[in-house]
Amino acid sequence: MSLLENILKKVVLDEAIIHQKEKITPSVYKIKLKSESFKKxxxxxxxxxxxxxxxGNDELSMKDKVRSYSVWDIDKSNGTLDLAIATESNGIGSKWVANCKENETVYFKWKKGNFLIDNSADSYLMIGDLSALSHLYILSRYLPKEKQVESLIYSENLNHLFADINNNKPFNFHSLKQNSIDDILIIIKQIVPKMKGNKMVYIAGDSRVCIALNQYFRKELNWNTKNIKTKPFWNPKKKGLE
Structure with missing residues (x-):
């Protein structure tokens, strides 16, 4: 282990224990981490x-040693936090989650970003693929109950999509291929007229879809940019995109 990694572990990063590991679909693991710092x-x-x-893996470059994952759920009273980690990409994170074991120590740091909950709208549309599902679940779960929430979650393999942390399935799942922008737009045109009041959309997952839909909501529907939230989680031509 390099000197820089030792400094990261002792000074920059916090520690957690893998409390539970469970494979919940053919390509997704649920990882529950436990740390006293989660309580604070x-x-x-x-x-x-x-x-x-x-x-600790000297074969990896420094940029490949860290991966970012959406927080699916947090229980501050017990100091636990849940992640849903997909393995479809077969990348470094996929290999790690397949091989990690309960009671192992992991090192982490928070990333806050801008793809956060926003209660200012009356109705919401959640759009994303498998990579974005846990992130959209927690946003929807924390919205006030009176908010209208519509959804468009897609995957080529519907059995790879999973229920929310409370075992509910509040979203509509669609069997679509990656980057099926035309098919996604057809469904969006059916959903948007049902939305009431001030509308907001969250778009996440494939960067190509994020770009195309952002342009559609801005240029075709003339939505305010503040009401169009986008977050590319991955791109087939890039490695390590969050």
């Missing part, structure tokens, strides 16, 4: 956790 965090739904999954 001033948490906002939409936060990410940067995990030092490659610390």
């Amino acid at each position: 965090i001033d948490f906002t739904p939409g936060y990410f956790l940067r995990l030092g999954i490659g610390i």
Whole structure:
């Protein structure tokens, strides 16, 4: 382990224990972490956790040693936090989650970002693929009950999509191929007229879809940019995109 990694572990990063590990679909693991520091965090739904999954692996470059994952759920009273980690990409994070074991120590840092809960709208549309599902779940779960929430969650394999942390399935799942922008737009045009009052959309997952839909809501529907939240989680031509 390099000197820089030792400094990261002792000074920069916090520690957690893998409390539970469970495979919940053919391509998704649920990881429950436990740490006293989780009890103290001033948490906002939409936060990410940067995990030092490659610390100690000298074969990896420094940029490949850290991956960011959406916080799916947090229980501050018990000091636990849940992540849903997909393995479809077969990348570094996929290999780590397949091989990690309960009671192992992991190192992490918070990433707050801008893809956070926003209560200012009357109705919401959640759009995303498998990579974004846990993030959209927690945003929807923390919205006030009176808010209208519509959804468009898609995957080529519906059995890879999972229920929310409370075992509810509040979103509508669609069997679509990656980057099926035309098919997604057809469904969006059916949903938007049902939305009431001040409308907001969260778009996450494939960066190509994020870009195309952002342009559609801005240029075709003339929505205010503040009401269009986008977060590319991955791109097939790039490695390590959050």
